[in-house]
Amino acid sequence: MRKKIVAGNWKMNNTFEEADDLLFELAESINDLELENQEIIVCPPAIYLEMSTDVGIENGFSVGSQNCSNQQAGAYTGEISAAMIKSLEVKYCLVGHSERRKYNHETHEELAQKVEQLLSNDVSPIFCCGEALEERQAEKHFEIVKAQINDSLFGFSKEEMLNIVVAYEPVWAIGTGVTASSAQAQEMHAFIRSLLSEKYGQDIADEISILYGGSCNPKNAKELFSQADVDGGLIGGASLKADDFLAIIKSF
Numbered sequence: 001m002r003k004k005i006v007a008g009n010w011k012m013n014n015t016f017e018e019a020d021d022l023l024f025e026l027a028e029s030i031n032d033l034e035l036e037n038q039e040i041i042v043c044p045p046a047i048y049l050e051m052s053t054d055v056g057i058e059n060g061f062s063v064g065s066q067n068c069s070n071q072q073a074g075a076y077t078g079e080i081s082a083a084m085i086k087s088l089e090v091k092y093c094l095v096g097h098s099e100r101r102k103y104n105h106e107t108h109e110e111l112a113q114k115v116e117q118l119l120s121n122d123v124s125p126i127f128c129c130g131e132a133l134e135e136r137q138a139e140k141h142f143e144i145v146k147a148q149i150n151d152s153l154f155g156f157s158k159e160e161m162l163n164i165v166v167a168y169e170p171v172w173a174i175g176t177g178v179t180a181s182s183a184q185a186q187e188m189h190a191f192i193r194s195l196l197s198e199k200y201g202q203d204i205a206d207e208i209s210i211l212y213g214g215s216c217n218p219k220n221a222k223e224l225f226s227q228a229d230v231d232g233g234l235i236g237g238a239s240l241k242a243d244d245f246l247a248i249i250k251s252f
């Protein structure tokens with residue numbers, strides 16, 4: 001049975017003290033939860049990965065990096081490698097978040113290279129995809145998401161694919177307060193699963209968790225997570241407040 005996942009993407013937020021406070025607030029509450037087939041992931045800025053894994057391992061949550069280099073090692077100032085991430089016991093890494101596609105001009109090919117670096121270091125990529133508002137208005141959303149998945153993920157084997165999580169994040173819903181309706185989310189998640197099934201077979205497609213991201217909050221999480229192909233959420237703003245993040249975790 002595929003895993004239910006709630007992942008918090010802190011983005012570029014929190015000073016050291018704020019990060020420390022939030023981690024300990026989360027730790028206290030998550031420790032008390034009885035989680036069945038559910039994983040909680042915290043993706044802090046890279047500078048806090050080590051302290052996050054220290055707290056997470058003791059208290060029942062996993063840690064993800066927000067990014068990694070598409071190169072193995074060497075003269076790439078400012079970058080962090082998949083091997084470094086792995087060496088801190090970080091289990092996940094976001095790949096292709098729309099903010100990085102936009103501001104860092106990440107291409108489908110570079111994202112495939114990042115996925116490859118992560119898989120070869122035994123870190124699970126959380127691959128983000130999703131269309132912009134104009135693309136949805138032009139009814140190109142299926143085409144866009146298909147190209148993103150095809151060009152960055154479909155070079156990998158079945159075994160590799162089983163270690164990848166997909167996150168559908170319509171760009172128009174990220175940080176805007178406008179959430180996709182549960183019907184829109186379900187429609188796209190079912191489409192993504194059908195792409196995975198065509199390429200890798202239904203058995204593999206049924207094992208891959210597909211998360212929804214974009215203004216997910218304690219009010220709408222239950223409705224979104226109740227959809228057949230929505231296996232959890234990638235949470236931005238609402239992951240910065242322990243109470244909100246906890247309420248979302250409890251929405252299954």
Ligand code: PGA
Binds near residue numbers: 174177235
């Ligand atoms: P949001 O961000 O929940 O603040 O919309 C989601 C994301 O960017 O992963």
